[in-house]
Amino acid sequence: MHFNDFLRSNKFRVLLCVIALLTGVMLYSVRQGGHTDVLSRMLYTITYPVRQFSAGISKQVNEKLDTYYHAKAYREENALLREQIALLNKQLIGYEEAMNELGALREQLSLKQKHTDFVMSEPATVLIPLTNDLSDGFMINLGEEDGILLNAPVICAQGLVGVITELSPHYAVVTTILSPELSVGALVLQTGDTGIVEGTLRYAAEDQTKMIYLEEQHSIEQNDLVITAGTTGLFPYGLPIGNVTETAMEETGLTAYAVLEPTVDFSALEAVTVLLDFEGKGVSLP
Amino acid sequence: MKIKRSSRTGAEKKLRWMNAARKTLSLVLLLLSAIPMLGGGVKGLWVIPAAVCICMQESMYFCMLMGVISGILIDLACDSALCANAIFMVCFCTAASLLFSQLLRRSFLHYLFMTAVCTFLRAGASYLFTAVLFRTESRSVLWSAILLPSAYRTMLAAIPVYLLFLLLTKLRTGRVRSMDAAAVRRDW
Numbered sequence: 001m002h003f004n005d006f007l008r009s010n011k012f013r014v015l016l017c018v019i020a021l022l023t024g025v026m027l028y029s030v031r032q033g034g035h036t037d038v039l040s041r042m043l044y045t046i047t048y049p050v051r052q053f054s055a056g057i058s059k060q061v062n063e064k065l066d067t068y069y070h071a072k073a074y075r076e077e078n079a080l081l082r083e084q085i086a087l088l089n090k091q092l093i094g095y096e097e098a099m100n101e102l103g104a105l106r107e108q109l110s111l112k113q114k115h116t117d118f119v120m121s122e123p124a125t126v127l128i129p130l131t132n133d134l135s136d137g138f139m140i141n142l143g144e145e146d147g148i149l150l151n152a153p154v155i156c157a158q159g160l161v162g163v164i165t166e167l168s169p170h171y172a173v174v175t176t177i178l179s180p181e182l183s184v185g186a187l188v189l190q191t192g193d194t195g196i197v198e199g200t201l202r203y204a205a206e207d208q209t210k211m212i213y214l215e216e217q218h219s220i221e222q223n224d225l226v227i228t229a230g231t232t233g234l235f236p237y238g239l240p241i242g243n244v245t246e247t248a249m250e251e252t253g254l255t256a257y258a259v260l261e262p263t264v265d266f267s268a269l270e271a272v273t274v275l276l277d278f279e280g281k282g283v284s285l286p
Numbered sequence: 287m288k289i290k291r292s293s294r295t296g297a298e299k300k301l302r303w304m305n306a307a308r309k310t311l312s313l314v315l316l317l318l319s320a321i322p323m324l325g326g327g328v329k330g331l332w333v334i335p336a337a338v339c340i341c342m343q344e345s346m347y348f349c350m351l352m353g354v355i356s357g358i359l360i361d362l363a364c365d366s367a368l369c370a371n372a373i374f375m376v377c378f379c380t381a382a383s384l385l386f387s388q389l390l391r392r393s394f395l396h397y398l399f400m401t402a403v404c405t406f407l408r409a410g411a412s413y414l415f416t417a418v419l420f421r422t423e424s425r426s427v428l429w430s431a432i433l434l435p436s437a438y439r440t441m442l443a444a445i446p447v448y449l450l451f452l453l454l455t456k457l458r459t460g461r462v463r464s465m466d467a468a469a470v471r472r473d474w
Contacts (some may be wrong), residue, residue: 006384011346018350019373022357026369040368047324047362053325057441 009156104271107157119277126269134204135179135264143170153275159240159263161272176266178204183230186211186241191220194229197241214256220247226260236278308454309348312340315450317351325343328432330439333359335401339451340383342392353379378404397448405440409433
């Protein structure tokens, strides 16, 4: 059959009709913004499950092929990422240390501004809490070689923490104001009532301490602030100890006592400062 | 010239049955070949080699029908205006059918040649219409990142599609093949 014969055949006429029909549908489709409403929607609806199935298979095949073809690149990338993670972790540790140190230094600065007579050690990091100690005693990373002295007061920005009770060349143990082993001369800032802050195991278990030897006729109220009296020469005057939560009479009926909520949160303590010298140290007032 | 149903010989009945089965299977294979390209992403247009395979064996009317179907499938897959590719495919399938019956042999090389012609013509037309006429930005990216990789993948897909359609030729016995060829000539 020659080309001219084809042009004269029915097949060519049918082809022209088909093309005309398809062109009409296409023009209608284009005029409708790309898709005919009925026909396209029908076709899309019919082929939707096939598309989903195909997309699922395609995704899986692509993943497998990708894994196969880029295995070497992924291995190298993985190694590189591990190195980067290790480096970032190191930096993070350094960052955390720097931030902690910065916080401690800020606290120390605030203390220094408040008490110009204080001679303080460098900020000491709280290393480990003492085992089986209800009064939250802990070890710090400074010792005798750092100039730390036995019975030196340990403070932080919130107030009095405790005293150094054990000393080694590089470490020291701090006994807190929650401990029954420690007695601190104190006064109530608002009323001027004086007494001794001395912990008990019962209150230490609840992170509280006790102010004893208060006069029967005291005027202490809840939330009054208790500070160091500075009369014994062991602690300077004016370090916050705690706030009064309740008061009561002793069983003997001779003196009263107050339960204190320490100003220092011992569970969140990360750095402290040892007070090496202050005005009135060793001077006991009558 | 039509043969009355009652006067058909057994061989003719077998031939008609074989033709019907082959055409049905061709249609099924064409629809199945659409599955890989409907999944999104840059894909080969598997229906193009399938349509060329059909054009190698079937009558012109059937080729036109397959051209329309494959074109609509491409339109659906590529999200182009409905029947835009169908017009191209119906023209190409008619031309391919004509060429395979008159000029080309039903060989793998000629099949590959026709597939490549169709694939790259379609890619070129697509580039011309979408990029040049509508002045799409980053036209070179459209060509290098979508149309060309798709065309390469279509050419790769031509091999498995050919093997699948090769199975269809099993439906033709030697005698049937010659009779079918005669039927094709009669069609013309």
